[in-house]
Amino acid sequence: MPLLRKAALSLFVWIVVLLVSFPLIWMVITSVKPQTELFRIPPTWLPETVTFEHYWTLLSETPFLLYFRNSVILSTATTIFVVALATLGAYSLVRFRYRGRETLAMLVLFTYLLPSVVLIIPLYLMMVSLGLSNTLISLVLAYTTFALPYALWLMRSFMEGVPPDLEAAAMVDGASRMGAFRDIIFPQLLPGIISTALFTFILAWNEYLYALVLVNSDSSRPLTTGVMSMLISAFNIEWSLLMAASVMMSVPLIIIFAFLQSYLTSGFGGGAVKG
């Protein structure tokens, strides 16, 4: 009986996994099928001939690499910016007592109450008057505005988990406040920083709406809007290229996750202070 239940459970889990991963698998398969095989009915499961021509076309004949570079710069810059601000902000919110501290923390969340479409136009106008329209910086700033609130609250809860005595001890041991932060607090916050960085990077990497509105020149378009405008038109969708582009867009995220996953889980549970 327990064996049967276990088997049933496994079956169920596998069905769910397959359902979830099917589009991904199909995406990969489609990207290596020759164009001729694409719309065959009934569809072929495994491609009869495997081809990488779509990848090659993308890399050599389209601005894909430019978009890719833009996305990397954009996401990395946003991540660094947001993590730095959120970490220092959280440190301040947790460690210091000052007037309006809680109000400030709440106010930051306020942007979340508004749908992002409402914020786009003012942001766009702001960027124009700052002379930043059509630049990567404008996107970095825009992404920061909606990644920061969550990042700040995330870092704040991590920061609250770091006992203040640790820092006090470091200061008594001869460290400056910044030194104590670097030597002691930062290593404790690392799992939090990595989570926040992942969250921000993914958000920036996948963002579409702001990129569509704020940037309309190829030189600073990120992958999301770039690939869309390049491969999808009113009359035609380049399915093969789109799938190949999607695969290549997912690769960086998969790599990052693979690298940081162990960090994410192992970092927790410091045991700094007996309790």
Next chain:
Amino acid sequence: MADIELRNVRKAFINFVALEDLNLRIEDGEFVALLGPSGCGKSTTLRMLAGLEFPTDGEIRIGGKVVNDVAPGKRDIAMVFQSYALYPHMTVAQNIAYPLKKRGVDKAERDRKVERAAALLHLEPLLSRKPKQLSGGQQQRVALGRALVREPEVFLLDEPLSNLDAKLRSYMRIELIELHRQLGKTMVYVTHDQLEAMTMAHRIAVMNGGKLQQFDTPDAIYNRPANLFVADFIGTPSMNLMEGSLSGSNFTVGGQSVTIDRSRLKPETTDGAAVLGVRPEDIMLGDGTIDAVVELVENTGHEKIVALAVKGCDRILARAPSGSAITVGEAVKIGFDQTKTHLFEKDGEGRRLNLDQDHNSLP
């Protein structure tokens, strides 16, 4: 030289005054305990000495120098936190070496000093472990090691033993006394455990509600409590306090009178309402003038604690030898050891009315 002086120190938090007008002088090399109930401001005092909090008013001097504005790292102090505050991502060796590293001691010297501290505290086999792989007692020793590796002039210890079990605690108490003897440095030790304070410290500063109540030797604190709070706080079971009225050499409580040695009182003492204090061991069972009824007998093995009902005051506790035959419900006469009674003001701060030189001044 590192004597410590607090002059008129006041500490107010945003909506709370934690310390009021604290004056304290700690001699170089002295072992002083700060003792008091929870929330009385012990940690706050210690953190101000460490430079982790700043006094709202007043002056703090270490080794004669005003240190009000000196950063913690620049005062020649080390502190052991109640939570130990070991750096979780560093090994024991790195933890102990950290203060040296921060002061630019070179690697070879650092290793040598860490080794010495580890030897002193029997930490050698643990040097490469992380704090979370240590027991409470071991963590505590690492915290001590980190404090003494630098050989500072002043040690500040905030309830370092409070999280240990009873056996380890009494062991560490002896270790700490021994350590202090070896190092000869000034130590300020915060505790709310009177046994720790009484057994370890040269002098005890008893605090309550942000105010210093008495600062004296354990002996004086026990035998000459400065006020009702100290009388009540020190000693287990605590001193019996009986409200009554003084008239000449008579103290009347609940209609019964006892004779008081008026020459032991301060000359300015006036007749009227007062509080008589008698320690449980100074109550003589079956030898006196006061009527009492035995309510309860607790046998601890080496003695008996006898609870007595006396008209007009709270239950009175007395110590009796474990062999004494006392039965519950029995009526007894009790008396107080005349040379060891304490008299306090009933109102105000409950100040002691006895002359200070009375006890233990006998040859």
